[in-house]
Amino acid sequence: MVRALGASLSLPSTSYSYTVLDQDLSAALQEFGNNLNIRVNVSAEVRGRIRGRIPDLPPREFLERLTNLYNLQWYYDGLVLYISAAHEAQTRLVVLNPISFDAFKTALDALNISDERYIVKPAPGDGLVLASGPPRFIALVDQTIKGLTADAQARRSPAAGEKPPRESVLMLFRGSSSMVIRGGRPESQYSSEAPHQEGIVREPGTGQK
The missing domain is CATH 3.30.1370.120 (Ribosomal Protein S8; Chain: A, domain 1)
Structure with missing residues (x-):
């Protein structure tokens, strides 16, 4: 289990193999969640396309690579992995x-x-x-x-005769x-x-x- 900085995001340590030639970024992030059995909420402001092969990386590093390349932010609340554009x-x-x-x-x-x-x-x-x-x-x-x-x-509800805070x-x-x-x-x-x-x-x- 990898300790996320908020809730605990459990990700395997083995490499995540993902081959893509040309795919919508949002779709790739949703597929990332599906493959790892994690609920993912991708903002409509997350835009772009992934072109070319991404090297095999542990899932956490794969996620960080995409967020750095496409100027994204992610936050896991214990149930859902939320991914949004940095400008949001x-x-x-x-x-x-x-x-x-x-x-x-x-x-x-x-x-x-x-x-x-x-x-x-x-x-x-x-x-x-x-x-x-x-x-x-x-x-x-x-x-x-x-x-x-x-x-x-x-x-702090006031007693009788007292002024409210x-x-x-x-x-x-x-x-x-x-x-x-x-x-x-x-x-x-x-x-x-x-x-x-x-x-x-x-x-x-x-x-x-």
Whole structure:
């Protein structure tokens, strides 16, 4: 078993023999999964053709060779091997409050989501974290933040007569669009013809002035 950097991707150590003269890249990746009994999800943005013979390589090296040659990224979530174009990579800056970064990172590690090839690190500011990687990796990071935030908020439900904890609200601006992230959750997205300067604005939460 080869230890993937997230979940464990079990691949044989023997050489993978694949002869092709001219084949669609996406089809070759799907066939790679079929031959090794691995579910593969190839993004529609993965394009190109394989021409000529590929040397016999262990499956992991074969996969890495194609991702390097065609500028791809891959991520295995424990069930499916996701392969996407490098330009589909996403970067998110979100507020973790009321979660600590250590608790967040521990959860990612425990769920086998963490992958040292992709970025999850504290960012300058109060409770900010930066995450960057392929779409499936970012989706799992988002789901983890939402789950931890919901759990933390449920645990901190105010007793009678107490004021509720302040809610953290972050607005991300990019071009002509903006996204509201409230309590660690992307809430809504807006767009306008007038472009915003890229940046981040922290707005007063509930009960703040």
